[in-house]
Amino acid sequence: MEREKQYKDVTIKDVARRAGVAISTVSRVLNGLDKVSEKTEKKVRKAVEELGYVQNALAVSMVTGQTKTILMVVPDFTNDFNGSVIQGAEEYLKAHGYTMLIFSTKDFKEMDFENLYRRFSKLADGILVVPGNPDRMDYARWEKPLVLVDSYRPQGDYYTIEIDNERGTFLLTEELIKNGHRKIGLIGGIQDESASGRRVAGYLAAMKQYHIPVDQRLMAPGYHFEDTGSRGMAAFLSLPESSRPTAAVAVNNLTCIGCMKALAERGMRAGREISLAAFDDHLLARYSVPGVTVIERPTIEMGKEGARVLLQILEGEAPKEKRLIMESRLIRRDSVKYLPISGTRDRNR
């Protein structure tokens, strides 16, 4: 009863009454579109202030058809790569008056995508997605502007924020080769599977370029999870010494962590018993001793760029180039041991 009154929000109508003008005048002042005499503007602003009026974004969206909201979809929130991308995107959106809805596809069944589109189609103006691994989402059903961060779909004609995945693993593999390694394992990755496939390709390309035959036993394919890494590394370590790899490339942060876990459990360390180089920098790679050689990506910037491109599309100024390739770089640390014995001799450090 009384309570009802209390929670009753002040509307544009209340402001109009208080200011002694029409609601359209209030609207005009608030949106600063048409000309309004200075005097009435002052009256309105005063009323707004006194009443503590706040626009009802819902009602605005109803009539304008815009929600000023974008939906961000990520595989899960506990992966620091996703966290960084979200951070960058959220900052950009916030700074440009947009609000962010968020949705995680963890434990998602493919069927669920349909519901996702239904559920959010009216709630957001556009969608920014970090694909999972595997990357099987059918984006075609989403009819509004869409930007993919860290996906590889050259045929799909989507707006994407990428880095050169193939080059990344190529550099990692090359780094190992240049340090004298020839028995190099690959941990994780699925051939022909989106970005993951590109990373496998980079490994193979480096091996080929340096004329090193690929040993299938040294490839431990799998999706980009920690488990793939720990199992892959365990498998390598159980090989007879003659065929055991002296180094390994992990395809992403989680597989790298899995490798390090497997090593730690055996009292071993990357750069001692086996060398390691991985895609994506992370806490453990950075601060463990020895540190792990990695490909670093501008994760926060990728999120920011994704948001920027999305808003550009919404403003009707879509960039001509659909694929935006960002820079990545190799960070050398001590997980790569120099093997002077056999193989290539030129040290690169």
Added chain:
Amino acid sequence: MEREKQYKDVTIKDVARRAGVAISTVSRVLNGLDKVSEKTEKKVRKAVEELGYVQNALAVSMVTGQTKTILMVVPDFTNDFNGSVIQGAEEYLKAHGYTMLIFSTKDFKEMDFENLYRRFSKLADGILVVPGNPDRMDYARWEKPLVLVDSYRPQGDYYTIEIDNERGTFLLTEELIKNGHRKIGLIGGIQDESASGRRVAGYLAAMKQYHIPVDQRLMAPGYHFEDTGSRGMAAFLSLPESSRPTAAVAVNNLTCIGCMKALAERGMRAGREISLAAFDDHLLARYSVPGVTVIERPTIEMGKEGARVLLQILEGEAPKEKRLIMESRLIRRDSVKYLPISGTRDRNR
């Protein structure tokens, strides 16, 4: 022109026309409230199916006054603690038909809170916040249901999801003491500051209980950032050996990481040159060699519980007990070295 048509959404009106019934009937079918004859229900469902109709959540919210959305506020997305809390909360909300808006308070000025409340008051039914450090947000302005995750405001009469912070640092400190350490430093924490203050108190309580005088030089207070940790550890290491601590307690994940960074830069490691025990488990503590002894919290569950309590309040079934204290536990790893020399003698491992 044509394009306009394409993007024109199908509304309840279209469904009604197609089914040959009134819109109110369609609404009834959709919401399953009143009785509807089986025949008309079938007609309506068919029309919905054929047209691919989806309710416009905005319009629903306009009239019901509920948005079925909650706002989650976190300090930033790159901290894995926040990531886990978000993960838990998002899963719970999603499963209960709620949508999650998200907002980061990184680089937030206190003044900005007012805008935050204004901006989201009409967009969300409730708010779930993980406070920053410092924890100075004025929640009183937010008039809707609110739940704090990991905040300590016993006087504020808020709904909170907590763990026993004081007990946490007490256990960490005690663990060091029981392993023979007496010169124990504290890294981070601000006295009398919310949860942070409780952690300082836990350290002091343990020292007192074991009759160890507190040396002010061994307290390196500061907010819960990485920098506080690396500087604190650096300061400890530069003390003359006679007064240098043999062990340190870090108040959270970031300060712990800072400590480990400082050690790594000097070629040192926790558990060798100095012992370390910290609040919050994380990647680096778990998998680095040696692993770090920590207090582990049920982070995902904390998010989940926060969401649960919030929805309970929204359903009008607010729990009687405002503070929900969750369990945490000590995980022993190898960063605590046993010092048999002087001091307490009973080993606890």
Added chain:
DNA sequence: TTGTACGCGTTATCAA
């Protein structure tokens, strides 16, 4: 420069 009135897509109330 300002005001009137319609429409956005729903739910809910009241009649029929």
Added chain:
DNA sequence: TTGATAACGCGTACAA
């Protein structure tokens, strides 16, 4: 059991 219609809060032609 169904239908007509008034809200919800706002933006915006159009009229004044």
